Amino acid sequence: MTIDRPDQSLSAIMSERRQLINLAYRLVGSLAEAEDAVQETYARWYALSPQQQQAIDSPGAWLTKVASRICLNVLNSARARRENYVGDWIPEPLPAPAEGTTTDPADRITLDESIGMAFLVVLEAMTPAERVAFILHDVFGYPFAEVADIVGRTPVACRQLASSARRRIRTSQTPPPPTAEQAAIVRNFKQAWEAKDINALVGLLDPDVTATGDGGGLATTVRRPFEGAGQLARGLVELADRHAGLTILERTVNGQPGLVAEQDGVIVTVYAFDIAAGRITHIWAVRNPEKLRPWTLR
Incomplete structure (x- = not known):
């Protein structure tokens, strides 16, 4: 009997890139920092030995966890950096695929309400843990047990973080017109x-x-x-x-x-x-x- 192993070919691992870019941009509000986080994620994957890679049941889940933790670190350090930022800090604006310069579909951000500028500005007011818990659970549908493993809190605490984030959004935003x-x-x-x-x-x-x-x-x-x-x-x-x-x-x-x-x-x-x-x-x-x-x- 053969045991199916997860596909860990280069194409399979790189096929996760678009999902990671989409996640990281929403987490940090900067395409440049999102690309850096994803690049670091892949660097950590390829730093593993073949045996370590084979021991990972779900490479996609591993990549998501690592990217999310890198973004959490970016958010924690960003607070100090932005205290020294000259003037107001606004999230990095994103062009539509046809209007931007990216030709690789793996680098394109899926356009929906979770990347609207008003939405991203509200996210900036959240704590890093709130932002990560909310984006992972409410936008990308990860269960709180997995969010807890990424954020380093209990599932109950992550549920409370996401709930607090939802309240911030409800009080700060009105539904956009058509x-x-x-x-x-x-x-x-x-x-x-x-x-x-x-x-x-x-x-x-x-x-x-x-x-x-x-x-x-x-x-x-x-x-x-x-x-x-x-x-x-x-x-x-x-x-x-x-x-x-x-x-x-x-x-x-x-x-x-x-x-x-x-x-x-x-x-x-x-x-x-x-x-x-x-x-x-x-x-x-x-x-x-x-x-x-x-x-x-x-």
């Missing part, structure tokens, strides 16, 4: 901005709208968030006056309608939007060139 409605609002916003029509802009913005910029000390941006429709509308018109050569284009940003600004054919800013009740409630403007790598590499 994509077609979002696209129409973003398109009207673009047209009003290009026309420098302050009244039209104010009409599209929630009275308490906020706008946050992320330049990371490598690109100029507002020093503190804009607050209020009038202040933001005037700021947008002033920006248009200062940068007459900018071209604003509609693009999909983190799976939702967004905009990009091009200067001399190069994307210099990516704009993501949060929309509720027919108005724009938040705008995130990412200008840090390191975070625009997926948009600008050719």
